[in-house]
Amino acid sequence: xxxxxxxxxxxxxxxxxxxxxxxxxxxxxxxxxxxxxxxxxxxxxxxxxxxxxxxxxxxxxxxxxxxxxxxxxxxxxxxxxxxxxxxxxxxxxxxxxxxxxxxxxxxxxxxxxxxxxxxxxxxxxxxxxxxxxxxxxxxxxxxxxxxxxxxxxxxxxxxxxxxxxxxxxxxxxxxxxxxxxxxxxxxxxxxxxxxxxxxxxxxxxxxxxxxxxxxxxxxxxxxxxxxxxxxxxxxxxxxxxxxxxxxxxxxxxxxxxxxxxxxxxxxx
Amino acid sequence: xxxxxxxxxxxxxxxxxxxxxxxxxxxxxxxxxxxxxxxxxxxxxxxxxxxxxxxxxxxxxxxxxxxxxxxxxxxxxxxxxxxxxxxxxxxxxxxxxxxxxxxxxxxxxxxxxxxxxxxxxxxxxxxxxxxxxxxxxxxxxxxxxxxxxxxxxxxxxxxxxxxxxxxxxxxxxxxxxxxxxxxxxxxxxxxxxxxxxxxxxxxxxxxxxxxxxxxxxxxxxxxxxxxxxxxxxxxxxxxxxxxxxxxxxxxxxxxxxxxxxxxxxxxxxxxxxxxxxxxxxxxxxxxxxxxxxxxxxxxxxxxxxxxxxxxxxxxxxxxxxxxxxxxxxxxxxxxxxxxxxxxxxxxxxxxx
Numbered sequence: 001x002x003x004x005x006x007x008x009x010x011x012x013x014x015x016x017x018x019x020x021x022x023x024x025x026x027x028x029x030x031x032x033x034x035x036x037x038x039x040x041x042x043x044x045x046x047x048x049x050x051x052x053x054x055x056x057x058x059x060x061x062x063x064x065x066x067x068x069x070x071x072x073x074x075x076x077x078x079x080x081x082x083x084x085x086x087x088x089x090x091x092x093x094x095x096x097x098x099x100x101x102x103x104x105x106x107x108x109x110x111x112x113x114x115x116x117x118x119x120x121x122x123x124x125x126x127x128x129x130x131x132x133x134x135x136x137x138x139x140x141x142x143x144x145x146x147x148x149x150x151x152x153x154x155x156x157x158x159x160x161x162x163x164x165x166x167x168x169x170x171x172x173x174x175x176x177x178x179x180x181x182x183x184x185x186x187x188x189x190x191x192x193x194x195x196x197x198x199x200x201x202x203x204x205x206x207x208x209x210x211x212x213x214x215x216x217x218x219x220x221x222x223x224x225x226x227x228x229x230x231x232x233x234x235x236x237x238x239x240x241x242x243x244x245x246x247x248x249x250x251x252x253x254x255x256x257x258x259x260x261x262x263x264x265x266x267x268x
Numbered sequence: 269x270x271x272x273x274x275x276x277x278x279x280x281x282x283x284x285x286x287x288x289x290x291x292x293x294x295x296x297x298x299x300x301x302x303x304x305x306x307x308x309x310x311x312x313x314x315x316x317x318x319x320x321x322x323x324x325x326x327x328x329x330x331x332x333x334x335x336x337x338x339x340x341x342x343x344x345x346x347x348x349x350x351x352x353x354x355x356x357x358x359x360x361x362x363x364x365x366x367x368x369x370x371x372x373x374x375x376x377x378x379x380x381x382x383x384x385x386x387x388x389x390x391x392x393x394x395x396x397x398x399x400x401x402x403x404x405x406x407x408x409x410x411x412x413x414x415x416x417x418x419x420x421x422x423x424x425x426x427x428x429x430x431x432x433x434x435x436x437x438x439x440x441x442x443x444x445x446x447x448x449x450x451x452x453x454x455x456x457x458x459x460x461x462x463x464x465x466x467x468x469x470x471x472x473x474x475x476x477x478x479x480x481x482x483x484x485x486x487x488x489x490x491x492x493x494x495x496x497x498x499x500x501x502x503x504x505x506x507x508x509x510x511x512x513x514x515x516x517x518x519x520x521x522x523x524x525x526x527x528x529x530x531x532x533x534x535x536x537x538x539x540x541x542x543x544x545x546x547x548x549x550x551x552x553x554x555x556x557x558x559x560x561x562x563x564x565x566x567x568x569x570x571x572x573x574x575x576x577x578x579x580x581x582x583x584x585x586x587x588x589x590x591x592x593x594x595x596x597x598x599x600x601x602x603x604x605x606x607x608x609x610x611x612x613x614x615x616x617x618x619x620x
């Protein structure tokens with residue numbers, strides 16, 4: 001029942017919730033509105049509206065190259081992160097108990113460590129390996145920071161997975177590998193999909209490390225930053241809004257899928 | 269030929285001994301029940317038979333072959349889990365077919381055997397349902413079909429009725445019993461429910477604290493419990509705390525009701541109750557008096573050798589032979605004894 005929500009009953013709480021909601025969405029709203037400007041400069045509110053800057057960003061030589069590169073890197077990183085993260089989570093959950101917390105902390109540390117520090121370290125390493133400004137370096141960097149998301153979602157799924165399912169598979173004659181393939185993996189799929197989406201977004205969005213290790217192979221966040229610094233035109237707003245739309249689309253897909261899974265959920 | 273044999277099977281976790289030298293054998297077609305309170309080691313024993321727990325010492329033989337070191341997927345045993353452990357993403361028929369698929373059995377034979385198994389548990393027409401669309405009883409039948417379809421040497425049942433309501437539980441119990449007898453498959457059943465154990469089993473193994481307390485037919489276990497623990501664990505019984513007035517070589521006299529035990533072998537009396545924590549059980553104790561209502565006194569209960577109980581780890585208050593000492597007497601109320609027992613209960617009330 002709607003009336004039962006604490007928020008609805010307490011005006012102060014309601015006001016605070018609305019305020020937080022406003023501050024969270026206002027920057028995005030302003031950006032999106034500005035992206036539809038027909039003028040030559042960014043300004044709020046725009047005097048005239050149009051799709052002029054959206055047409056501009058899909059022209060070759062402006063944004064497409066970096067956007068494509070960002071999508072490509074994210075599309076390489078996401079499945080790699082899912083594969084390595086899943087294996088790591090399995091090792092953590094099924095391996096010797098005394099390594100568990102150490103391994104877990106180590107693997108999710110890129111989420112906790114300041115990215116600037118990570119970036120600096122990575123920058124030195126990449127220079128030593130003569131690998132700066134390479135796809136490999138960008139992908140590895142993104143992999144390191146997206147694996148934690150997979151490790152977290154998959155080990156949560158593994159923990160909630162009934163161990164007796166695995167035992168039932170073994171009992172019925174399945175080898176450990178087939179038990180994993182036929183019984184554990186299907187149960188992990190929702191967690192893996194969620195993790196893959198997180199990893200994709202994380203890679204697509206990554207700024208600091210990529211900024212340190214690239215010179216010419218720019219990714220989208222870096223080009224957005226550069227264009228703000230050197231030439232302020234509304235195409236930035238348009239490209240950011242497009243990225244925002246893509247991210248939201250992915251998230252909505254994820255939520256829908258979550259609901260579908262929940263609707264089809266089976267007794268555990 | 270025995271289908272299952274355990275020899276001094278032991279499991280320790282550090283200093284804790286969970287299963288302590290458990291030995292028994294189950295013949296082909298026999299229904300053996302491991303009965304005991306939670307934490308008595310029965311489930312650990314079952315999991316060792318299934319291969320999920322590695323024994324600290326001892327041997328497991330399945331179908332006269334040493335299986336102690338055999339991994340769980342190579343043992344020819346099928347386990348019905350307490351929560352059924354049906355694969356949630358597979359249909360009923362895929363669940364039942366799983367074991368056959370893992371054994372590389374071709375599709376035609378697989379389909380035929382799955383159909384037979386579902387027929388057997390009366391689940392034809394449910395092939396394409398998912399487990400969550402089934403009731404508890406139906407889920408259990410699927411679990412049973414999934415276990416039986418692979419024709420195992422041994423069927424293991426881990427408290428399979430725990431999640432069902434009373435009525436369904438009785439129904440499933442009867443069905444399982446009929447099915448088990450028809451297939452003639454050796455079965456090891458784990459439960460803490462005395463009624464289930466007594467109703468289903470050819471043999472009951474009562475466990476406590478990781479050890480076997482008593483092995484026997486249900487009637488033996490019930491009517492001739494060898495220890496106070498077994499007597500107390502096996503359902504309703506009348507345990508009466510008694511003070512021993514007098515202990516002679518072959519007779520003891522009890523304070524309440526003023527009855528005595530005569531013709532007892534001295535050693536039996538001594539072992540039975542001079543050992544500090546003792547329980548003495550009188551099997552089918554019969555009052556001498558023809559008119560128990562008129563006279564509520566029991567006198568001269570005839571001694572039976574098997575009625576002497578071993579010590580059960582409890583503590584009794586006063587020590588020393590021949591001294592007053594608290595003890596326990598049990599009147600069984602099995603079978604024909606039922607009426608008698610209820611009368612003795614009434615009598616007990618009057619004593620108080």
